[in-house]
Amino acid sequence: MNIGLKIALVQLSVGPDKAKNVEAAVREIHKAKEMGAQLVALPECFNAPYGTKYFSEYAEEVPGGGTSAALSAAAAAARVCVVGGSLPERCGPRLYNTCTVWGPAGELLAKHRKVHLFDIDIPDKITFRESDVLSPGDQITTFEYGGIKIGLGICYDLRFPEMAQIMADQGCSLLVYPGAFNMTTGPRHWEVLARARASDLQLWVALVSPARAAAADYVAWGHSLLVDPWGQPAATLGHEPDTLLADIDLNTVEEVRSQIPVRRQKRNDIYEIVHKTNKCQTD
Numbered sequence: 341m342n343i344g345l346k347i348a349l350v351q352l353s354v355g356p357d358k359a360k361n362v363e364a365a366v367r368e369i370h371k372a373k374e375m376g377a378q379l380v381a382l383p384e385c386f387n388a389p390y391g392t393k394y395f396s397e398y399a400e401e402v403p404g405g406g407t408s409a410a411l412s413a414a415a416a417a418a419r420v421c422v423v424g425g426s427l428p429e430r431c432g433p434r435l436y437n438t439c440t441v442w443g444p445a446g447e448l449l450a451k452h453r454k455v456h457l458f459d460i461d462i463p464d465k466i467t468f469r470e471s472d473v474l475s476p477g478d479q480i481t482t483f484e485y486g487g488i489k490i491g492l493g494i495c496y497d498l499r500f501p502e503m504a505q506i507m508a509d510q511g512c513s514l515l516v517y518p519g520a521f522n523m524t525t526g527p528r529h530w531e532v533l534a535r536a537r538a539s540d541l542q543l544w545v546a547l548v549s550p551a552r553a554a555a556a557d558y559v560a561w562g563h564s565l566l567v568d569p570w571g572q573p574a575a576t577l578g579h580e581p582d583t584l585l586a587d588i589d590l591n592t593v594e595e596v597r598s599q600i601p602v603r604r605q606k607r608n609d610i611y612e613i614v615h616k617t618n619k620c621q622t623d
Contacts, residue, residue, distance in 0.1 A: 343591060345486040347514075348372035348380045349564045349584040351577050352425075353551045354389060358398055361387045362407055365425075366414040368583060373418040375585050378486055380418075382425030383550040383564070384437070384495050384518040390550070390558045392473045395437075399430035402438055403448050416446030421485045425518040425548065426454065426494050434475040439492055439518055441483055449485065453477025454494040455503065465524040468558075470496075480506050480615060488513050488590065495519035498533050498547070501540060506615045508541040513593045516546045526561020531573065539571030542596045542603070544588050552579035569596040 350368045354361055365382055372380045384390065387407050388398035402408050407427050415422040422442040429438035437454035455477045457470040480503065481492040491507030491514070498504075498517045507515060515537060521530045530547065538545040545567045552562040562579030566586050575586045597603060 343487065344588040345378040345488060346376050347546060347566070347586055347588050348375065348377035349546055349548045349566065349577070349586075350380060350382050351549055351551050351562060351564045351580075351582050351584070352383055352386050353553065353581045354383070354386060355553070356389055358387050358407075362410050366410055369414045369420065369422055370418050372583055372585070373420050375583070377420060377585060379421040379423065381423040381516050381546060381548045382518065383548045383560075384426045384520040385428070386425035386518075386550065387427050389556060390520050390560070392468075392470065393557075395428040395435050395473045396430075399428040399435050401431070402427070402429045402440055402451060408440055408448075411440060411442050412446040412448070415442035415444060419444045421449070423492070423516050423518070423548075428474075429453070435473055436477060437470065437474055437494055438477075439481075439494055441485075441492070443485070450481050450483040450492060452481035452492040452494065453479070454497060455479075456496045456500055458496040460525075462524055466522055468522075480510070482507055482510055482512055488588065491515045493517045495521070498537065499529075501537065502613050504537045504541055505613050508543060509613070509615075512543060513590055514544040514546065514588055515541075516548070518548045520550055520558070520560045523559050523561060526563065530561055530563060531565060531567075531576075534565055534567045535571045535573070538567040538569060542569045542600070543593055544569060551581040569593050 411424045424440040429436040439452040441450040489511045491512040550560045
């Protein structure tokens with residue numbers, strides 16, 4: 341018996357008009373539902389251009405802002421789960437890069453603030469410092485939907501296997517990473533990292549990128565991707581606006597884990613990843 345759900349990864353074109361970006365996202369959520377999707381995932385910074393100079397201008401409260409209200413209403417109207425990519429969140433004096441998840445009744449199921457901020461310097465290629473503007477999140481985020489436990493990360497979080505390991509240890513069979521790798525890191529690491537997380541942890545990994553916009557200040561790689569628990573790409577997109585529709589099959593997770601039982605063979609007597617729970621919330 342197949343156990344799982346149908347997922348849609350929506351590779352949106354993102355421009356400077358927030359209202360148009362949100363309207364496009366809502367439109368694609370409904371289209372994905374018409375195609376049979378049960379869970380619809382949007383890209384990182386789907387309602388705003390990606391860049392440190394834009395974060396404050398486009399920032400909203402979560403869940404009190406207009407973008408959250410639009411996602412909640414769309415999820416309820418379409419009766420789907422919406423992983424709302426990410427948006428710049430304003431909380432008091434701080435800004436975060438935040439992913440919201442909405443259930444089919446429009447309820448807020450989860451909120452993930454990007455834990456690892458994108459601060460890199462590749463000479464003659466790209467220099468970027470999210471930490472100049474954003475604050476980091478301090479929580480591991482998981483939620484349950486359709487009988488599947490799902491873990492969340494945002495873009496640069498993908499590079500940290502310890503975070504993914506904790507989500508897998510907490511029972512996740514699918515990890516979703518809204519992301520916007522660029523034209524330098526995208527061709528080198530986008531697929532490699534997704535396949536590594538899927539293969540190491542024997543689960544499904546979904547990466548959701550914005551479509552490529554060559555004239556943008558920050559040019560996204562695109563190529564939204566779903567990788568199966570064998571570490572093989574199950575489906576991928578190009579760099580144009582598009583939607584990837586695929587089935588998440590939990591039988592594959594169990595198959596891989598039973599045939600290659602690394603989870604039982606771990607030497608926790610000599611090494612262990614410990615999840616430290618923060619008692620103090622950032623709000």
